[in-house]
């Protein structure tokens with residue numbers, strides 16, 4: 456394995472560091488394409504550049520497209536068959552085929568009207584809330600919050616909007632509020648996922664035999680936690696699914712992904728579990744990530760008012776002020792489209808990706824990369840690579856545009872954002888995600904002027920979960936008299 460930043464011989468490092476911004480960029484200069492990072496002696500291969508990611512994670516995806524087996528997450532909490540977690544290659548292939556069937560290039564646009572409606576509703580809530588920020592905060596149940604340190608826009612309108620989009624898209628269910636019991640259970644599960652996946656956090660991941668101890672044995676709290684989380688994850692994927700099945704039997708089910716998959720089941724010969732896991736994965740993969748990206752968009756607009764003004768000028772000239780833009784307008788709005796690409800590049804939501812795992816030995820640049828080694832993609836460093844993205848720390852949508860103002864065809868590296876990962880594990884929800892971000896961004900930009908209250912600094916949440924601004928405080932006002940009414944009328948309220 457190649458060398459890397461390992462402080463203690465053989466052991467390497469004692470923990471996985473939370474902060475990635477400074478070190479992960481520095482690693483590229485010190486170690487180049489790939490390096491080995493050790494945590495408590497366990498080697499992790501880190502892929503630092505886009506070129507190495509293309510070669511290893513994309514071209515050799517058959518060798519590098521596994522997932523690390525983690526006893527706590529996969530066995531005790533019962534997530535081994537979840538699409539993001541599974542190492543069963545034929546099950547994974549089936550999931551990917553079904554994701555493509557319901558959320559691929561031919562089908563993803565079916566969700567556009569729903570995405571537009573809910574993100575406009577979020578824009579309306581943001582516009583109507585500023586003077587009563589505290590009230591607004593109280594309206595949500597704080598136990599639904601992922602991170603108690605974050606306020607207002609963390610519990611925000613966008614998170615509610617994305618939850619509403621996913622539940623209606625996947626189950627045909629209109630959730631009434633962000634504290635709906637099913638949404639709360641799902642959010643709790645996401646919050647827990649970050650703790651059960653964090654490498655080195657559970658002794659049972661290091662000594663798997665401990666899982667056979669009886670649960671009265673001292674020090675085996677992980678067994679009790681595993682049992683509780685397992686039951687809740689089961690409920691999270693089963694309750695809404697059973698509701699759809701009941702509605703199907705009564706003839707009242709709304710068109711949704713679950714109904715489509717149940718009907719497809721006969722042809723695909725997939726069991727009920729596959730359908731349940733797909734629904735589960737759309738919320739678990741797509742809710743917090745899309746909401747985080749929209750919060751990053753807000754932060755970018757506060758820090759770069761000239762970008763905000765340019766996007767608004769594009770909207771004024773192409774769309775006008777009578778009706779807000781739709782997702783069909785995306786092609787006519789290259790600057791706003793470029794802005795979404797830049798949100799995903801500037802603060803990639805999962806800056807160190809989701810770890811892959813070597814399924815076979817591979818030789819790369821003279822190193823033997825052994826089967827079973829976890830692989831982390833240093834997406835943060837790739838999106839900071841000055842060769843691909845000059846002035847990489849700056850938020851510049853123009854970098855995605857050609858001189859004539861149209862979107863560039865030869866974007867650095869590849870057409871799907873680096874933020875969505877690599878190879879056979881690349882995010883299957885990227886079209887849904889990009890549409891969520893675009894719809895949310897243009898609903899806000901069309902109707903609202905966002906500005907940073909004086910003295911407010913933007914800080915970022917760094918850690919194992921999605922990147923997002925911490926404690927975002929925003930001043931908002933409607934762009935013209937009547938913008939709020941136009942927005943409200945556009946969603947029929």
Ligand code: HEM
Pocket residue numbers: 538539540558736737738740741742744745748803804805808809810811874875876877878879880881882883884885887888889
């Ligand atoms: C801004 C939003 C999103 C970002 C930044 C994002 C990013 C990612 C990344 C980095 C991965 C890991 C890829 C890899 O292992 O190389 C991933 C996987 C995944 N994402 Fe997303 N995602 C987003 C939204 C969504 C949405 C809307 C869905 C809904 C379907 C989704 C579902 C999944 C699933 C199921 C996987 C596991 C794929 C597999 O292991 O085969 N994600 N995503």
